[in-house]
Amino acid sequence: MHVATPVTRRQLIGGAAGGLFAWGSAAGAARGAPSHRLPEPETVKTTDPASMSAVEAAALLRAGRLHPRELLDSCLARTRAFDGDIGSWVRLYPEFAYEAADAAGARLARARREDTDLSPLCGLPVGLKDIFAVSGLPLTASSRVLEGNIAAGHSGVWRRLEQAGAVLVGHTHTDEFAIGLTTPQVGNPWNTDFSPGGSSGGSAAALAARFVPLAVGSDTGGSVRMPASACGVSSIKPTYGRITSHGMIPLTWTRDHVGPMARSLADAALLMSVLAGADADDPITSLGPRVPEGGYPVAARGGASPLAGIRVGVSTNPAPVPAAAVQRVVDMFLDLLRSLGAVTVPVTMPAMPSSLATGDRVEMGSYHQQFGDRLGLYRPENGGLAAAAVASLAVPAGDYFMLERDRIRFQSEYNRMFAEHALDAVAAPGCAVDGVRRGELLGVAVTSGAVADVRWANYAGAPVVTIPAGRSADTGMPVGVQLGARPWQDAELIAIGLEVQAALPVWRDEPVLAESIARAPEVPRGTPGAGPDPTNTSGAAAPVRTPPMNPVG
Template sequence: MTTRLSRRQLFGAATAGAATVAGLGRAAASAGPARRLPSPAAITASDPALLSAVEAASLLQSRALHPRELLDACLSRSAAHDGGIGAWIRIYPEQAYEAAESAAQRLAAGSAPLVCGLPIALKDLYAVAGLPVTASSGVLAGNIAAGDSGVWRQLRDAGMVLIGHTHTHEFAIGTATPQVGNPWDVEYSPGGSSGGSAAALAARFTPCAVGTDTGGSLRIPASACGITSIKPTFGRCSTSGVIPLTWTRDHTGPMGRSVADASLLLSHMAGVDVDDPCTSVGPDVPAEGYPLTTVGGSRPLSGTRLGLPRGVADDLPGAIGTLFGGFLDLVRALGGEIVDVTVPDVPKGLLSGDYAEFGSYHRQFADRLPAYGQESALAATAAMASLALPVADYFALERARLRFQHDYNRMFAEHRLDAIVRPGSLTDGVRRDALSDSSVFAGARENYFWANYTGAPVVCTPVGRSAATGIPFGVQLGGVPWSEASLISIVLELQEAQPVWRDAPPLGPSPRRIPEVRVAAPGAGPTATNTDDTGPGIRFVPTTSTAAV
């Protein structure tokens, strides 16, 4: 059993552990420089809850930190500060401590995966056998998962420690998560629909979290809360056992404080899942995992070309417009080139197909409409009405989507781009008492939809806080399908030069008795979510083709 250390002992032992971390598991000794964890001797945090994921992994691997100590710190901080934020919908301490002890045994034996022992939060869409999965909705009150989601199964097998489920905007329908406060100012929205996961990360309740993205739901809260998200290529991470919004646009993805944290998590949640055939389409996950460290140098982005869509920042409010302009200046200072581009228009009418998929899932709850929130009930009703869409029209929309993918890829090829750049938000914070229609389907939302319709990967990175509101603001960097490693490498350099991701909100005392749940008998099914989430047999496949369609 690993020796348990007090917090005072913890960081004295870190120096002694520095020499051993490089030889453990998938750490630096067996991998290239891009996989290095930080040296334990260089870690200065005084509270384990304040550690980033890669810092915590370094201390866990060197056995300077026991998984139970890290879990204690996360639960204590959550209990002391989640009252005004409300990020957690429920937690699972009994199961978490059992997992922490198991992780400690694996770490003591050596060769444990790099995420072994790290606490994690799951968005309340991910099924975990015998635990509730409710999509933050009264519609699924009392629903117990019948099995594990594909992503959780991989993370569990890697030794991660599940703290609990975080709130989502009901059924991931909206972009606000109104039941959660932004840790930087609880009067503001954390964004959505993965708002609970982003808030828990920003508040330092957990070093790792996962969310979903159907129309910006990883990127919007990442920008609003000052954390980092990776929306992978469609099919890179399994969606099996995750309550769907639209099957052909839903992406599961990692969230972390830094891009290194999110990259570490992506390395262990990506891969083939036989329950999700889309995960078998693309290239293999890199054997050494995704990058964790910078190349370095004074101009590390030399030769990198980032496309700036014309007019994309024209209407940004002044304070975040300044931050966006500063980000572009940073790219240039690091040797990168900003290239003006015209992006293809998202085809009109694609939302009709989205609504039909949305309605196809929610029609099983047609007799429970009063249990939805008002906004969600209206959206679900409209979606169910969209099931009258003729099949020929649906296939025509899918062809238009394919054409859009090819046009998007052609833009990259013609301009020799490594990525495109977009604001992470078009507004300077959104007050919770001023929220209007926040449905993910409302309006064009083309600032986000492009990535879901192409299936392309996007990293959202924080670049600072608004001088007007104090709310964080982020920037999206998107690539072509399967280019996650390249995007991560670019953002690693940017975050090294501008480490605003280290900024933490100044939380005051706000205690909360978070609901605790023990594992129970799994639900009856028919699927892991204990709902009918099978979806259509037709699946979306991302492409890098530039051919005319």
């Protein structure tokens, strides 16, 4: 087994820090809000690098008190020792990762010598959901349908991460083609008899198990929010079009959102600061307002009533209705909001147009029609869903675009609800059920909304953060809460979530893992696929993408 190199006490509390960095340093505080600062290295008390938060590890990496190779050693050693029963990884790329770690170490050392700025992600390990292309590495969407497929180029997500100096550890499991809501290949680190949620279940499990501090998922119908809630980690479903989806295997183009995931909301915001912004390969990313200067906040401002004046809507018509044990945790969360100064307001969420489900199937069928000769290679329950999606292509084009009008009406009603109640956010359970056993709910698509009230955010294109709120008294499984806002209010929403998470730091709780040797293959980088799409498949690029409506009021 690969043995981790621990950070020594001397490294943590002493040693030369080298130069300071403008982003997040004391010297740079005058140029940006304190909420954008990394912690001071002396405040980091965690000694195991794999258990450090991303912002803590970033602070030590910048100060020269931790080397990217040491951090990677610790993450890989933990993965190799404990991932067997969890199964969060499809494939690991240690050779590729160590090359990146050494390059990041050199970049960090040069930046200290020259007293220059550098991305806070430099040297941080990350996992990618198995739908994001990395040139020369396998890309299979956790499906036999794409067995042997090699990415032809970089996804926009990985291009940004690589430029920032992030270290790719591996691809995490998704429910096959991101279709379902359980990711049955993966066990929940809190209890491997339970599902980690889907479809970004592998990413959430890898975070909860402390295999990586950062991961990227996607959310078409709650696919980062439900796994984050189920595994006790955090996620951001940004405004639609805020992060590029170029080079990503799609589920439905008009609902797919790239989602930063991490153990804490601060860590997820650090990741989003690198991922968000315009990408020439994905024109929709240029249509919204600019990313805030300095990125997104990573620390709470604090104070006696940090949420004074904030109004949070609470749905009177959740669908589905949460289990009693889940609702008890959510009620305590709402009590905390009020204790921080927020006002909660009962609201009726706009009705979901049933016609939009047909549009989802048409978009899914448009991509999956290329695999018509491989339906027998899907998992049986997903093969039926894929075949039905392909059959839906018989829907007349005029009908499809009329369905898009329903989406616009829904977005208008959602924004009007915020304006009429003067809301800053809405709150909802991250998942309505109190845990799902592995093997349950197979063949239920994430677009169905079967286990959580999540679809409103995908159809509205609105940003949502999900943060851990506690654990069920009945099952012991984590419970998360969603906080949503109006489109393009990502920064304001993250700031609200950071205040709540500072007062409720349950994200620091770690599951107790049973030793179980990892089974994921360790794969070297090879020759890129033929392309031309980075995914090395057909029809991945979206033919139709429209930005969400500007908020009313």
